Amino acid sequence: MNTARQYSTFRLAENWYAVDVLQVQEIIRPQEMTRVPLASPVVSGLINLRGQLVTALDLRRRLDLAPRTDGREPMNVVIRTAEGPVSLLVDEIGDVFEIDSKDLEVPPETVEPGLRALLTSVARLDGRLLLLLDLEAVMELSPA
Amino acid sequence: MDDLLKEFLVESHENLDRLDRDLVNLEKTPDSRDLIASIFRTIHTIKGTSGFLALSKLEAVAHQAENLLSRLREGKLKLNAEITAAMLRSVDRIRAMLSSIESTESEGNEDDSELIATLARLQDPNAAAASASAPAAPAKPTIAPKPVNTVAPKPVVAPKPVAAAPKPVVAPPPAAPVASSPAPAPAPAAKPAAKEAPPPAPAQVSTQPAAEPPKSAIADTSIRVDVSLLDRLMNLVGELVLARNQIIQVTARAEDAAFTATSQRLNLITTELQEAVMKTRMQPVGGVWSKFPRIVRDVSADLGKKVELEMAGTETELDRTIIEAIKDPLTHIIRNAVDHGIEPPELRRQTGKSEVARVLLRALHDGGQVLIELIDDGRGIDPAKIRAKAIERQLVTQEQSLRMSDREVIQLIFLPGFSTAEKITNVSGRGVGMDVVKTNVERIGGTVDIESKLGAGTTIRIRIPLTLAIIPALIVRVTQERYAIPQSSLVELVRSEAEKGKPAFELIQGTPVYRLRGKLLPLLFLARELKLGAAVQDSTSAALNIVVLQSGSQQFGLVVDGVEDTAEIVVKPLGKHFKGLNCYAGATIMGDGRSALILDVDGLAERSGMQGKSGSIEMRKDTVVTERRTDLEKLLLFGFGDGSRYAMPLSAVARLEEFPRKSIERSGVREVVQYRGEIMPLVRVSNVLTGMESCSEDEMERAVVYSHNGRSVGLIVGRIEDIVETRIDLRDTGRRPGVRGTAVVQDRVTDVVDVPGMLQAADHEFFQQAVA
Numbered sequence: 001m002n003t004a005r006q007y008s009t010f011r012l013a014e015n016w017y018a019v020d021v022l023q024v025q026e027i028i029r030p031q032e033m034t035r036v037p038l039a040s041p042v043v044s045g046l047i048n049l050r051g052q053l054v055t056a057l058d059l060r061r062r063l064d065l066a067p068r069t070d071g072r073e074p075m076n077v078v079i080r081t082a083e084g085p086v087s088l089l090v091d092e093i094g095d096v097f098e099i100d101s102k103d104l105e106v107p108p109e110t111v112e113p114g115l116r117a118l119l120t121s122v123a124r125l126d127g128r129l130l131l132l133l134d135l136e137a138v139m140e141l142s143p144a
Numbered sequence: 145m146d147d148l149l150k151e152f153l154v155e156s157h158e159n160l161d162r163l164d165r166d167l168v169n170l171e172k173t174p175d176s177r178d179l180i181a182s183i184f185r186t187i188h189t190i191k192g193t194s195g196f197l198a199l200s201k202l203e204a205v206a207h208q209a210e211n212l213l214s215r216l217r218e219g220k221l222k223l224n225a226e227i228t229a230a231m232l233r234s235v236d237r238i239r240a241m242l243s244s245i246e247s248t249e250s251e252g253n254e255d256d257s258e259l260i261a262t263l264a265r266l267q268d269p270n271a272a273a274a275s276a277s278a279p280a281a282p283a284k285p286t287i288a289p290k291p292v293n294t295v296a297p298k299p300v301v302a303p304k305p306v307a308a309a310p311k312p313v314v315a316p317p318p319a320a321p322v323a324s325s326p327a328p329a330p331a332p333a334a335k336p337a338a339k340e341a342p343p344p345a346p347a348q349v350s351t352q353p354a355a356e357p358p359k360s361a362i363a364d365t366s367i368r369v370d371v372s373l374l375d376r377l378m379n380l381v382g383e384l385v386l387a388r389n390q391i392i393q394v395t396a397r398a399e400d401a402a403f404t405a406t407s408q409r410l411n412l413i414t415t416e417l418q419e420a421v422m423k424t425r426m427q428p429v430g431g432v433w434s435k436f437p438r439i440v441r442d443v444s445a446d447l448g449k450k451v452e453l454e455m456a457g458t459e460t461e462l463d464r465t466i467i468e469a470i471k472d473p474l475t476h477i478i479r480n481a482v483d484h485g486i487e488p489p490e491l492r493r494q495t496g497k498s499e500v501a502r503v504l505l506r507a508l509h510d511g512g513q514v515l516i517e518l519i520d521d522g523r524g525i526d527p528a529k530i531r532a533k534a535i536e537r538q539l540v541t542q543e544q545s546l547r548m549s550d551r552e553v554i555q556l557i558f559l560p561g562f563s564t565a566e567k568i569t570n571v572s573g574r575g576v577g578m579d580v581v582k583t584n585v586e587r588i589g590g591t592v593d594i595e596s597k598l599g600a601g602t603t604i605r606i607r608i609p610l611t612l613a614i615i616p617a618l619i620v621r622v623t624q625e626r627y628a629i630p631q632s633s634l635v636e637l638v639r640s641e642a643e644k645g646k647p648a649f650e651l652i653q654g655t656p657v658y659r660l661r662g663k664l665l666p667l668l669f670l671a672r673e674l675k676l677g678a679a680v681q682d683s684t685s686a687a688l689n690i691v692v693l694q695s696g697s698q699q700f701g702l703v704v705d706g707v708e709d710t711a712e713i714v715v716k717p718l719g720k721h722f723k724g725l726n727c728y729a730g731a732t733i734m735g736d737g738r739s740a741l742i743l744d745v746d747g748l749a750e751r752s753g754m755q756g757k758s759g760s761i762e763m764r765k766d767t768v769v770t771e772r773r774t775d776l777e778k779l780l781l782f783g784f785g786d787g788s789r790y791a792m793p794l795s796a797v798a799r800l801e802e803f804p805r806k807s808i809e810r811s812g813v814r815e816v817v818q819y820r821g822e823i824m825p826l827v828r829v830s831n832v833l834t835g836m837e838s839c840s841e842d843e844m845e846r847a848v849v850y851s852h853n854g855r856s857v858g859l860i861v862g863r864i865e866d867i868v869e870t871r872i873d874l875r876d877t878g879r880r881p882g883v884r885g886t887a888v889v890q891d892r893v894t895d896v897v898d899v900p901g902m903l904q905a906a907d908h909e910f911f912q913q914a915v916a
Contacts, residue, residue, distance in 0.1 A: 034731070035625065036728070037625075038674055038725055039722055042721075046731055052716075053718075053719075055722075083720050084719065086721075139721075141721055
C-alpha cells in the first residue's frame with residue numbers, strides 16, 4: 001500500500017535533504033548563539049527559543065561536510081525529540097513536498113558509509129535527489 | 145500547633161467525611177466487602193496516627209471500632225442497625241475529639257467508656273444477636289448528634305470577610321456565634337437585630353464555649369494541590385523572573401518616570417510572587433525523618449547495639465523535590481552510622497562511654513543553604529584502615545596515600561567501590577555506599593563532607609540548596625562569553641595586580657598559585673580550562689580577577705577576564721548532547737535574552753585534577769612531614785583473668801564481637817562459630833600466649849575478628865579493656881612467638897601481640913593461607 005507523506009526539505013552544500021514534516025516543530029531565522037566550550041564540535045551552541053534553551057547542531061559537521069564559506073548565517077530547523085526540541089543548522093530552506101512511499105529507495109551503495117548510516121532512504125523528485133535523514137541517528141553524537 | 149498534628153487533622157477530617165458516606169452506603173448494601181474494607185482502612189489509619197501522636201483517648205475509641213470492623217470484615221458478624229449506629233457514634237465522637245484537639249490541643253475530658261463498652265459488646269456475635277432482639281435503644285442517640293451537625297449552617301464562610309485579615313485565622317474559628325443566635329451581625333454596620341448577641345469581636349466570641357464545634361477551620365483553609373501544578377507554577381514564575389529581568393534592563397535606559405515606577409512595582413511583585421510560590425513547595429524535613437527512629441531501632445536491634453536517635457530542626461523547610469532527593473542518601477548514612485560508627489555496648493563501656501550511643505540528626509539554615517548533620521559518638525573512622533583499604537582496592541597508590549592528610553584519607557570513602565565492611569550484611573557493605581550518597585547529593589547541587597575523630601565519633605555534613613529552580617549566581621566573563629557561578633560555591637573575589645617585585649601569581653612546580661593571606665590558593669584559568677585560548681593570563685605580570693571558590697573541603701581560585709554582576713538565574717538543564725561534560729551545571733537565560741552556561745564548580749575542580757590529586761598535594765608537601773613526625777599507634781588493650789595485659793594494633797581488628805558460649809561449636813579439634821553466614825574458626829589467645837585455658841566470667845565470649853585475604857578468624861580475648869592511642873617503646877623482654885615485645889602502656893607492662901605470628905603459632909597449617 002502506498003502512502004504519501006509530507007517532507008520538509010533543506011539544502012546543505014549542493015545536496016537537498018528531507019525530514020518528515022511532522023517532526024519539525026518550526027523553522028526560524030539565524031539566532032544568536034551561546035557556544036559551549038569543550039562540547040562536541042557538532043554542537044554549535046545554545047539558542048534561546050522563547051525562554052526555552054535549545055541545543056543547535058551543525059548539520060554540516062554532523063554529515064562531515066566542509067564548513068560554510070559563503071558567510072551567510074545558517075537557518076534553524078527545530079526538530080521535536082523526546083528530550084525537547086533540538087535545532088539543526090542548515091544552509092537554505094526548501095519547499096515542503098509530498099512524497100509517496102513507493103518513490104522511496106534504499107540509499108545507493110555509492111553513498112559514503114558515514115552518510116549512509118544517517119539516511120533512511122532517498123527519493124527522486126523532479127530529477128533532484130532528496131536524502132531522507134534518520135533523525136534519531138543524527139541526534140546521537142559520539143561522546144565529545 | 146505542631147505540623148504533624150495539623151496534617152493529621154486535615155487528613156482525618158477528609159477521612160471522616162468519607163467514613164460518614166461509606167457507613168451510610170454500607171447500611172444500604174450491608175454485604176459490600178469493598179465498603180467494609182475501605183471503612184476499616186480509614187479507621188485503622190486514624191488509630192495508627194493517633195497512637196503515634198499519643199492521643200490515647202482517640203486511639204481507644206478507634207481501636208474498638210477497628211476491632212468491631214475486623215469482625216465484620218471476617219464475616220463473623222453481620223451488619224445490623226445497632227452496629228451501624230455504634231459506628232456512626234464512634235465517628236461523631238472522633239470528630240468531636242478532633243475539634244477539641246484543634247481548638248485546645250487536647251482530646252477533651254468526655255467519658256468514652258460507655259461507647260467503648262458498647263463497641264466491645266457488639267464484637268461478640270452472640271451478644272449482638274441477643275441485643276438485636278431487644279429494642280435497639282442505643283441506636284437512637286446517634287441520630288441526635290447528626291442533626292446538630294446539619295443544623296449548624298456552615299457559617300464559617302460568613303465571618304471571614306469581616307475579619308479582613310490578610311491571612312485566614314486558623315484557630316479559634318470565629319464561627320461560634322451560631323450557637324447564641326443564627327443572625328449575629330456579620331458586620332458592625334448591620335442593624336442590631338439580636339440584643340443578646342455579643343459584639344462580633346472574635347476574641348470574646350471564642351471565650352464562649354460553642355454548643356456545636358464548627359467544621360474544621362484547618363480543613364477549610366487548606367486544599368490539596370497536585371505537585372505537578374506547583375511545578376508548572378514554579379516554571380512560569382521562573383519565566384516571569386526572566387521577563388522581569390529583561391524589563392529592568394530596558395528600564396535602566398528608559399527616561400519615562402511612569403514606566404520606571406511601574407517596572408519597579410513589577411519588580412517587587414515578582415519577587416514576592418516568586419517567594420510565595422517557592423513557599424508552596426516547601427515542606428518541613430521532619431516528614432521524611434519520621435521513619436528514621438524506626439530504622440535506627442531495627443538496625444541497632446539487629447546488631448545488638450544500643451542507639452538513641454535525636455532529631456533537631458525537623459521544622460526546617462526545604463523544597464519537596466530536594467527532600468525527596470535526600471531521603472535515600474540520609475537513610476543510607478544513618479544505617480551506616482549505626483552499623484559501622486557505633487561500637488557494641490560492651491566496648492563502649494570499656495572505653496568509658498555510655499552504653500547507649502547517641503546519634504544526632506539535625507537540620508538548620510545556614511547561609512542560604514540547608515545544613516544537615518549526622519553526628520554520632522561512635523568509634524570514629526580510622527584513617528589507617530581507610531588507607532589500607534584504598535590501597536588494597538587500588539583506589540590510590542601507597543605513595544599517594546601517605547601524602548594525603550588524614551582528613552583527605554577519610555574522604556576516600558566517597559570513592560566508588562569503597563566499602564570497609566568485611567562481609568556483606570543485610571545492613572550495609574554492598575559496596576554501593578557512600579559514593580552513591582555523594583552523587584545523589586551532588587546531583588541536587590549539594591555537598592557532602594565527613595569529619596571523624598578516632599574513638600570520639602563521626603560527623604557527616606550535607607549541604608543542600610533550598611530550592612533547585614532559582615539560584616543566585618555571580619556572572620563572570622571570559623573572552624566574549626558570560627558564565628554564571630552559583631553563589632553557594634563562592635567564597636570571595638580577589639583582584640591581584642602585579643607590583644614591583646611581586647608578580648600577580650606564582651608558579652610552584654608548574655602549578656599556578658596565589659598567596660591569599662598567607663595561604664597558597666591553587667589557581668585555575670577558566671579560559672584555559674575551557675580551551676578558549678589563554679596566552680595572556682599565563683604572564684605573571686598581568687592583573688588577575690580571581691574568584692575564590694569552595695569545592696568540597698577545598699578552595700581554589702578561578703581566574704576570569706571580568707566579573708560582571710550578581711543575578712538570580714533560573715537553572716535549565718543541558719540536553720543529552722552535553723552528557724559527560726561535568727564542567728557545566730546547566731544553562732540559563734540572561735536578562736538580555738541571551739543564554740549563559742552555569743559552571744559546575746566541583747566538576748571544574750575535578751576536571752583539572754584539583755581534588756585530592758596533584759594540585760593540592762603539591763602544596764601540602766611541607767606539611768606532610770609534620771604530620772608524620774609523631775608516629776602514634778592505636779592499640780586495643782585486653783587481658784585475661786590472671787592480671788596479664790596484652791595489646792594488639794587496632795589496625796588488625798576488623799570487628800569486635802560477642803558470642804554466647806553456647807553458640808561455639810566444634811569442627812575437628814578446632815572451635816568454630818557461625819558468623820555472618822560463614823563458619824569462622826576461633827583461636828583462644830590465652831592458650832597461645834600463656835598456655836593456659838581461660839574462660840570469660842560470664843556466658844559471653846568476646847572475640848576480635850581478624851580478617852585477611854577475605855578470611856576471618858575470631859580471636860577470643862578474655863576482657864576488652866580499652867582502646868588507646870599512644871607511642872609504644874617496644875622492648876624485647878617478653879618476646880616470643882606471637883608477641884612482638886613488651887611495652888609500658890598506661891603505666892602497665894603490656895605484651896604487644898603480633899597477630900599473624902600468633903595465628904601461625906596457634907595452627908600453622910590452617911592459618912597459613914589466611915595470613916599469607
